[in-house]
Amino acid sequence: MSFRVEAAQNQIIENKSNPINQKIDRKFSSFLTESLQKQTTATEMKISNHAQKRMEERDIQLNHSDLTTIEGAVEELNQKGSKNSLIIYKDMALIASIDNRTIITAMNANEMETITNIDSVKKINV
Structure with missing residues (x-):
């Protein structure tokens, strides 16, 4: 059995914080970077x-x-x-x-x- 991974398409997200509701083009890497930054800011002992x-x-x-x-x-x-x-x-x-x-x-x-x-x-x- 084999699996095939295809290139992911860019995801279009609606930006609700923008009053004009402009669409933002974001790639998976930007989501990953954002997630990692959130983890590193939680530095409480x-x-x-x-x-x-x-x-x-x-x-x-x-x-x-x-x-x-x-x-x-x-x-x-x-x-x-x-x-x-x-x-x-x-x-x-x-x-x-x-x-x-x-x-x-x-x-x-x-x-x-x-x-x-x-x-x-x-x-x-x-």
Whole structure:
């Protein structure tokens, strides 16, 4: 059994935001680019359930400005190609999944002994 893929025709879409209702000629690639841009703008940090429990146990608290600072570090690590990173911030150490923008676990900096399965370290100076 074989399948044949034919070249797609340009799609004509009615632009409802334009009061004149002009038609716009868009290709699939422009839809794809737009979709990818929407995904990359959702850069909000998440905290996993595991990390949340560890933070409660160790009395670690992050406020909005802390998360904004950490988001900046995660973005820098992402641009450099990091996947799993140790982020040292104030008196805490956070392991983060850079691709998922998720804090995986948290500990006090003085608890760090052996850290494995990371590919980068970022120290945020405050």
